Amino acid sequence: MAILSLALKSLLNRRFTASLVLLSIALSVALLLGVERLRVESRNSFANTISGTDLVVGARSGAINLLLYSVFRIGDATNNISWKSYKKFSEHSLVKWTIPISLGDSHRGYRVMGTNRDYFRFYKYANKRSLSFHQGRPFEEVYQAVLGHEVAGELDYRMGQEIVIAHGAGKTSFTLHDDKPFKVVGILEPTGTPVDRTVHVPLEGIEAIHVDWVAGRQVRGLNISADEALEKDLTPKAITAFLVGLKSKIATFRVQREINDYRKEPLLAVLPGVALQQLWDLISVAENALLIITLLVVAVGLIGILTVMLASLNERRREMAILRSVGARPGHILLLVTGEGLLLSLIGIAAGLLLLYAGLFLAQTYIETHYGLHLPIGLPSLREWLILVLVGTSALIVGLIPGYRAYRYSLADGMSIRI
Amino acid sequence: MPQTAAIEVKDLRFRWRTGLPEVLRITSLEVARGERIFIRGASGSGKSTLLALLAGVNLPTGGDVEILGETVNRLSSAGRDHFRSDHIGFIFQLFNLIPYLSVMDNVTLPCRFSRLRKEKATASGNSLQAEAMRLLAHLDMADEALIHRPVVELSVGQQQRVATARALIGAPEIIIADEPTSALDSEMRQVFLHLLFQECEETGSTLLFVSHDRQLEHLFERHIALDEINRLEQVV
Numbered sequence: 001m002a003i004l005s006l007a008l009k010s011l012l013n014r015r016f017t018a019s020l021v022l023l024s025i026a027l028s029v030a031l032l033l034g035v036e037r038l039r040v041e042s043r044n045s046f047a048n049t050i051s052g053t054d055l056v057v058g059a060r061s062g063a064i065n066l067l068l069y070s071v072f073r074i075g076d077a078t079n080n081i082s083w084k085s086y087k088k089f090s091e092h093s094l095v096k097w098t099i100p101i102s103l104g105d106s107h108r109g110y111r112v113m114g115t116n117r118d119y120f121r122f123y124k125y126a127n128k129r130s131l132s133f134h135q136g137r138p139f140e141e142v143y144q145a146v147l148g149h150e151v152a153g154e155l156d157y158r159m160g161q162e163i164v165i166a167h168g169a170g171k172t173s174f175t176l177h178d179d180k181p182f183k184v185v186g187i188l189e190p191t192g193t194p195v196d197r198t199v200h201v202p203l204e205g206i207e208a209i210h211v212d213w214v215a216g217r218q219v220r221g222l223n224i225s226a227d228e229a230l231e232k233d234l235t236p237k238a239i240t241a242f243l244v245g246l247k248s249k250i251a252t253f254r255v256q257r258e259i260n261d262y263r264k265e266p267l268l269a270v271l272p273g274v275a276l277q278q279l280w281d282l283i284s285v286a287e288n289a290l291l292i293i294t295l296l297v298v299a300v301g302l303i304g305i306l307t308v309m310l311a312s313l314n315e316r317r318r319e320m321a322i323l324r325s326v327g328a329r330p331g332h333i334l335l336l337v338t339g340e341g342l343l344l345s346l347i348g349i350a351a352g353l354l355l356l357y358a359g360l361f362l363a364q365t366y367i368e369t370h371y372g373l374h375l376p377i378g379l380p381s382l383r384e385w386l387i388l389v390l391v392g393t394s395a396l397i398v399g400l401i402p403g404y405r406a407y408r409y410s411l412a413d414g415m416s417i418r419i
Numbered sequence: 420m421p422q423t424a425a426i427e428v429k430d431l432r433f434r435w436r437t438g439l440p441e442v443l444r445i446t447s448l449e450v451a452r453g454e455r456i457f458i459r460g461a462s463g464s465g466k467s468t469l470l471a472l473l474a475g476v477n478l479p480t481g482g483d484v485e486i487l488g489e490t491v492n493r494l495s496s497a498g499r500d501h502f503r504s505d506h507i508g509f510i511f512q513l514f515n516l517i518p519y520l521s522v523m524d525n526v527t528l529p530c531r532f533s534r535l536r537k538e539k540a541t542a543s544g545n546s547l548q549a550e551a552m553r554l555l556a557h558l559d560m561a562d563e564a565l566i567h568r569p570v571v572e573l574s575v576g577q578q579q580r581v582a583t584a585r586a587l588i589g590a591p592e593i594i595i596a597d598e599p600t601s602a603l604d605s606e607m608r609q610v611f612l613h614l615l616f617q618e619c620e621e622t623g624s625t626l627l628f629v630s631h632d633r634q635l636e637h638l639f640e641r642h643i644a645l646d647e648i649n650r651l652e653q654v655v
Contacts, residue, residue, distance in 0.1 A: 002531040006520075013519030319517055324476065326585070327504020327532035329497055414476035415509070 003332050007339035014312070021304050022348045028301040029352025029391060032294040033384055034359060039287055040383075041375050043280065046072070049193040050243075050272045052124035054252050057081070057089065057259055058241035060266035064282065067275040070101055070241035073111045073194045077103065080238035085265045089244070092258075094251040097122045099243040102206050102236060105165050105177070110151050112165050112199045114206035114239070120146075122245055125193045135159055136186030142204045142230060146186035150196040159184055163199070165209060177209040180226045192374045204234035244269070298391055301348070302398045305341055309402040313337070313409070320410045334400075334407040341399025342392075349388055349395075353380070423488030425593055425625040426450040426473065430482035433468060441480070443468050445648050452592070455616065455626040457636050460645030466629050469645065470597055473627075474507060475499030487592055504533035508586030508624070512598040515582035516570040522560075525570060526551040526584045529591075536589025554584040557621075558614050576607045583615055590622040597629050605634075612638060 011018045050056075050071050058066040059079035068074040090098040099122055102114030120131055120138045136159055139146055147157060157163065162181040182201055190196055208229040224232075246252060252271065259269035320333050328336075360377050367373050380388070428448040434441045443465045450456050460466040471477040472484055475491040476499075484491045487506060491499055508529065516525045527547050530537035540550045555561050558580040565577065573581065579599055586594050596615070600608040612635065619626045628639065636642045 006517075006531075009524070010519045318514055322511075322515065322517060323528075324500075325474070325503075325509040325511070326529040327500055329500040331497075332532070414471050415474060 003328075003335045004339050004343070007336050007343055010336070011340055011343060017308055017312075018344060021301075021308050022344055022351060024301040024304050025298075025345055025348025025395075026351035026355055028294070028298040029349050029388070030355035030359065032298055032387060032391070033352065033356045033380070035290055035294045036384060036387060037356075037360075037375060038373075039290075040381070042373055045192060045373050046279070047276060048126040049195075050124075051126060052122075052128050052245065053243045053272055054246045054249065055244040055256055055259070055269045056241065056272055056275070057244060057267055057269045060268045063268070063270040063275040064279050066241065066268055066270055067272060067279065069103065070243070071194070071272065073103070073113075073198065077240045080240055081242075081267060082238055082265055083236050085262065085267060086239055086242055089255075089259060090242070092255065094247055094255055095244055096247045097245040099123055100203060100236075100239045101241045101243070102203055102239045104240070105167055105206065105209075107151075107163055107165050107199045108155060110148070110197055110199055111194075112201060112206075114201055114203040114236070116203055119200065123195075123243070125191050125195065129191075131191065131195065132189045134187045134189045136184070139185055139200070139202050139205075142202055142208050142234065143180060143182050143226060144185045144202065144205070145182040146188060146200040147184055148194075148196040148198045148200075149188055149190040151199055152184075152187045157184055157187075159187065165199070165201070179223070180205075180209045180229065192368075203236050203239065207234040207236050208232075298394075302345070302391075302394055305344055305395070306398050306401060309337065309341055309399070310405070313402055313406055316406070317409055317413055320406060321413055321415050324410055324413075325415045328410075330407050330410045333410040334403045336403075337406040338396070338399040338403030341402065342396055345392060345395030345399070349391055353388075422452060424449050424485070425452045425454065425487060426627070427485040428473075428482070429485070431472065431479050431484065432481035433465075433472060433477070434480050443472070443649060445469075445482075448643070448648060450625060450627065452625055453623055455619065455640050456628065457639035457642035458627065458629045458645055459631060459633065459636065459642060460629065461631050464645045465649055466645060467597070470595060470629065473595065474503050474509075476503075501533075504529060505535040506592050508588075508591040508594045510579065510582050510586045510594070510596040510599040513575070513602050514578075515585075516573075516578055518569075518571050520570065522555070522566045522568070522570055522573075522581055523548060523551055525581055526555065526588055528585055530589055533589065536591060538589075540589040551584065551588060554587055554618070555581070557618060558584055560584065575602045576611065579603065579611060580614070583611075583618070587618050587622060587624070591624060593625045593627065594619055595627045595629070598631070599628075600630065600635065601632065608635070 056066055056070055058070055058077060059081050061078045065075065065078070069077050086098070086100055089095060097118055099119045100115055103111060105112040117138050124130055134149060136146070145163060151157065161184045163184065164176050164178045164181050167175040167177060182205060188195065208226070211229045211232055212224045244255070246255060256269045256271070259267050323333060323336070357377060360375055364375055364377065367375055426448065428445055431443060431445040431448075432441055433443040458466070458469075468477070472479055473486065473491075475484070475494065478492050486502070489502060491502060494502060517528065520528065530540055530547055537547065541547055543550070545553065552561060555566070560566070560577065560580050565573065570578065570581065579602070582599070586596075600611055603611055615626070628635075
């Protein structure tokens with residue numbers, strides 16, 4: 001179209017201002033899409049962490065809290081549950097499998113989780129994928145450990161290496177269970193879930209390192225060596241939580257009610273999906289705030305376009321008059337000015353997309369290793385396209401403002417040239 | 420069908436708004452095809468107003484403006500814009516060119532808005548660019564170095580010649596020049612007018628030349644003083 005090629009040439013003539021405005025649009029669009037993608041992918045990542053588990057059971061607290069500490073290793077349990085209760089429900093007729101989880105210790109900032117071999121058989125993530133071994137095999141003896149992929153990678157641990165577990169969950173713990181080291185017998189494949197950042201040991205191992213401990217402290221003079229500990233009964237007295245897989249999904253609510261109504265101990269059973277939904281509801285407030293901020297950034301970019309175009313309008317009245325004299329209709333003038341704004345925005349949006357992909361490409365590895373979040377470099381999602389269309393439409397509306405003013409000018413001025 | 424006049428104005432009246440005094444009242448003005456006519460008027464004499472009425476940018480309060488047999492003031496707004504781009508070429512006093520377009524794009528600009536002029540410009544089998552170059556060559560502007568320079572770097576005389584080539588492209592029947600020489604020195608003025616006449620003759624265009632400069636009057640076949648034909652009861 002003739003008039004749009006004029007618009008493009010006019011923009012090229014003012015390439016410095018135009019490119020600044022373009023940059024602001026590109027940055028704001030990249031920011032908006034980046035936040036959106038981060039939001040979607042972190043949700044996906046959370047949702048992918050647990051799959052195929054029907055119930056998560058822990059001491060009675062809140063559903064979100066239980067889910068966070070048992071599955072995502074965020075925060076701490078308020079209370080433990082007794083081994084007896086765990087035993088009772090693990091032998092329930094409707095229960096197919098259970099995975100006990102015992103938390104509370106750490107290794108150089110990574111959480112240590114006590115569990116049993118069922119974990120490697122039944123735990124599923126993403127779309128019902130099982131854990132698989134990069135090297136080695138599940139633990140068989142008390143003082144053996146299986147590392148998540150990131151733990152092994154970051155700390156450069158190899159098979160057969162001995163590691164010492166620290167008491168408590170902090171990154172720098174002063175109390176070490178250094179009398180009872182664990183030997184690495186397996187390293188898991190990466191999963192993109194908190195499993196990658198977990199050190200797995202047998203429940204008996206957790207029990208063994210605490211045999212000479214009472215109430216969170218090592219008892220003076222009561223030093224029981226690693227070998228001596230093996231002689232003792234290492235059946236745990238308590239665990240932190242357990243995951244349940246049922247024989248039939250239909251029984252989910254029945255078993256949940258049974259656990260919640262258990263009289264001998266206050267327990268809480270939650271459906272992971274429901275708890276996750278509650279978590280989203282909680283997080284969505286912050287997400288929406290972030291979304292509003294990025295939308296405002298885009299609005300600021302668009303206002304930048306508006307300012308630049310309105311400011312140049314007065315000095316362009318001569319140009320309008322010349323165009324009118326060669327036969328341009330006022331509608332052409334409207335199209336010229338609005339077209340310029342629209343072109344700027346469209347190029348800005350395209351540049352924003354480019355920026356987003358460049359950013360993703362550069363930051364992908366960093367984000368994955370540091371935050372365990374995999375950001376796939378795929379085509380924009382439907383929602384992202386909708387956002388782009390929305391930005392484009394707003395740009396059109398913004399461009400119509402100076403366009404309409406130019407239209408009015410050209411009607412009033414006609415061919416008379418005003419300086 | 421008898422050849423109609425290039426311009427025929429009958430009982431033309433114009434006021435900017437109802438309630439304001441009339442600024443123009445012309446009982447009759449006729450310009451034949453191919454004529455070169457000089458319209459003299461001081462600034463404020465209604466020159467620009469007359470040109471805007473002839474171009475169909477403004478509508479008369481009374482009377483008719485006939486251009487090439489077409490009563491312009493009876494056309495729709497879009498029709499008038501279309502008619503103007505098809506049949507009238509303009510040259511203004513100063514800063515005639517679109518600053519962000521090349522010399523070539525400036526010259527061919529009317530052909531973007533008028534298919535008729537594009538067809539006429541390429542009727543000889545030439546491309547639009549070749550036709551533009553031919554016109555520029557006639558106006559002593561065919562220098563490659565000049566053509567590729569940004570138009571804002573051209574001298575005023577050069578700019579006016581580019582503007583002339585733009586007015587002439589596609590051979591519109593009427594050329595309206597509004598003080599095109601006032602920014603030129605007297606020597607340049609002669610050269611410019613000579614080139615303008617030559618081109619109008621070649622294309623058979625009617626030239627309407629508006630100026631306050633009496634020195635140029637004698638170069639034209641006919642001259643009219645605007646304040647003589649503008650019969651206002653009270654001079655504004």
